[in-house]
Amino acid sequence: MKVYRINRGILVEDKGLFYLLEKEDWDTFINDDNLLTKIKHQISGIEPVQDPEYYLKNELLAPAGSQEIWASGVTYFNSKLGREEESKEKGGSNFYARVYVAERPELFFKSMGYRAVGPGGKVRIRKDSTWDVPEPELTLVISSTGKIIGYTIGNDMSSRSIEGENPLYLPQAKTYDGSAAIGPGILVGEGPLPKTTKISLVIRRENKQVFAGEIGIDQIKRRFEDLVSYLYAENSFPHGSLLMTGTGIVPSTDFTLHKGDEIKIEIDGIGTLINTVDL
Numbered sequence: 001m002k003v004y005r006i007n008r009g010i011l012v013e014d015k016g017l018f019y020l021l022e023k024e025d026w027d028t029f030i031n032d033d034n035l036l037t038k039i040k041h042q043i044s045g046i047e048p049v050q051d052p053e054y055y056l057k058n059e060l061l062a063p064a065g066s067q068e069i070w071a072s073g074v075t076y077f078n079s080k081l082g083r084e085e086e087s088k089e090k091g092g093s094n095f096y097a098r099v100y101v102a103e104r105p106e107l108f109f110k111s112m113g114y115r116a117v118g119p120g121g122k123v124r125i126r127k128d129s130t131w132d133v134p135e136p137e138l139t140l141v142i143s144s145t146g147k148i149i150g151y152t153i154g155n156d157m158s159s160r161s162i163e164g165e166n167p168l169y170l171p172q173a174k175t176y177d178g179s180a181a182i183g184p185g186i187l188v189g190e191g192p193l194p195k196t197t198k199i200s201l202v203i204r205r206e207n208k209q210v211f212a213g214e215i216g217i218d219q220i221k222r223r224f225e226d227l228v229s230y231l232y233a234e235n236s237f238p239h240g241s242l243l244m245t246g247t248g249i250v251p252s253t254d255f256t257l258h259k260g261d262e263i264k265i266e267i268d269g270i271g272t273l274i275n276t277v278d279l
């Protein structure tokens with residue numbers, strides 16, 4: 001079952017049919033430990049909509065409102081290698097090797113939900129950055145009690161030049177207007193994602209593919225429950241939260257994003273998130 005946030009409420013996809021729940025408040029709707037049961041109950045007895053494409057094309061919003069969006073770092077070996085490479089000249093690389101094996105994960109604040117870019121929207125690169133990449137990340141949707149209630153796709157846009165300069169610049173490399181994209185919808189399943197789930201990233205420039213990469217979620221070093229447990233240990237989230245789980249796809253050091261690039265992230269079973277790059 002998938003849930004999309006749209007202008008006029010919520011669109012539910014179940015077994016190829018779509019149901020409209022008008023005037024539902026997103027924050028109240030999504031923050032529910034028994035979300036799947038609630039949705040099943042709410043769509044029973046209502047007719048499916050005839051033209052779901054209209055809503056998906058014209059009304060789709062980022063699936064977050066008052067939720068905070070956090071992110072995990074260096075959860076895949078490729079991420080550790082990439083950060084070591086970008087920071088080695090400045091002497092910061094050792095921190096990444098250490099956090100990769102540490103018990104405490106790297107977690108950082110990324111964006112408020114209402115500031116996140118939705119499907120089809122424009123993500124940004126900073127004007128004071130010279131080296132920029134998207135980070136395609138499986139994103140957990142978590143209730144206020146700390147239960148993982150769904151999954152979506154996140155793009156943790158990152159400035160590698162600022163991050164590589166000094167690890168203490170991380171908040172500036174990671175959090176700025178247009179730095180977080182999420183969507184298209186939330187997969188609300190009966191249980192955990194299959195271990196064979198793949199994340200793929202394709203970047204196109206002037207209609208040509210300039211980067212493609214893929215990673216399996218089985219390559220992640222951390223358990224999702226452990227990431228959530230660290231995040232919730234000393235923080236309360238009255239509306240729930242979203243947590244990006246880190247990237248395992250890191251383009252080579254000669255790659256940087258350009259204005260106009262199209263970023264396409266796909267995760268099996270969840271969908272495809274497409275955004276274009278602006279300055």
Ligand code: DO4
Pocket residue numbers: 071072073074075076079083106135156170245246247
């Ligand atoms: O430590 C820097 C950020 C790491 C990150 O965002 C990732 O691994 O996805």
Ligand code: MG
Pocket residue numbers: 071072073135137156246247
């Ligand atoms: Mg990341």
